[in-house]
Amino acid sequence: MIGHIDAVVVDCADPAALVRFWSGVLGGQPRVRSDDWAYVDPPGSTRLAFQRVPEAKTGKNRLHLDIDVRDLEVATLAAEALGAHRVGEVQRDVAGAFQVMLDPEGNEWCLALAQP
Template identity: 60%
Template sequence: MRAKVSELVVDCADPAALVRFWAELLGGAPVDRSPGWSYVEPPGFVRLAFQQVPEGKAAKNRLHLDLEAGPVGAAADAAERLGAVRVGGLVTDEQGEFQVMRDPEGNEFCFVD
């Protein structure tokens, strides 16, 4: 058997708010399916869904998205205007550069170049 990814689901406190952040960041229209479930279908990417859970985020994500969005600094600036927060400084190595970010609920993601 070979499975196919149909969507990525993020546990969160406020799906309706978080889907709007990610829709602005990735493109696509936010959809509120119910008070506890929202999603966006970004162009060229699998559906990203947000599910309300009672507990808060307690530790670093075990899975995160690496996003290419042009110059890393400009992408981080734009994400901050939407409510993201930088984590540490810009990292440059032999592979390029990346900036760790957190979305409005603290979920980590990176801009990479």
């Protein structure tokens, strides 16, 4: 082993706004260190950090977060109330169901409901 994950870092235009959004999704206290860097330490999870970059997002993410939820529709509505947008319909397969979402800067992520 070389090391362990210290944080997942998201490039963005507005770190303070995104950390507030994601702390609403995951819990934890949003921390804004500067105009260029913010983070949240969700309870029981890895730090999620946001760093300002000059370029805009282009194309689809090569990495995304799957957020485990108990009720897909309730979680989707709560995420939308925070500023997320759903993409398409709920997808279902043998592993369960998921709803693709976009955060306020257009980063893809999923709400996931595992099969019992």
